Amino acid sequence: TQLLEQSPQFLSIQEGENLTVYCNSSSVFSSLQWYRQEPGEGPVLLVTVVTGGEVKKLKRLTFQFGDARKDSSLHITAAQPGDTGLYLCAGSSNNAGNMLTFGGGTRLMVKP
């Protein structure tokens, strides 16, 4: 069974601070996705990374896929209250079909 562990589970910071969220596994994934979910809504896809070592940037968000494709990180620069939400990583692997395995999520609160 593939597992994805996210850390930290909860994070409360002040506006303007930087933060990093981690997503780790002992399994290799062929791709990894980051989602953001608001209360009462479905997850919204932020980014997909597929190549080991890949780095993608989305405005103030930087996503990195580990060289061995077992881990990923999400770094937010100068966090804003609008970044508040639940961040989920999800991985897929070739031997698990198209099923996504989700991490437990990191609940971020950015205080003004």
Add this chain to the structure above:
Amino acid sequence: NAGVMQNPRHLVRRRGQEARLRCSPMKGHSHVYWYRQLPEEGLKFMVYLQKENIIDESGMPKERFSAEFPKEGPSILRIQQVVRGDSAAYFCASSPVGQGYEQYFGPGTRLTVT
């Protein structure tokens, strides 16, 4: 381009009744996935369907749950004889052909069993 649509958004059923959840994928997507999010738990895969075919149902409970994606119309997740433990948010996702890992989610159906 409309996103994934799910209805109803909220569904209340008494124990023993049937629940039917509908999902229309994004335009151009032919792959549909259902996930369940139990209170205070993460999203768990249930089933993966293509038109008229169930591709992977490894995450779906063996009893009372079924899913279909007919040639015409939305995908339907059916739960028969619901129990309180079925109360959860059920999310549908869709993906384009050849990019099954890139799944776009609908807003979910929140099922409450009383």
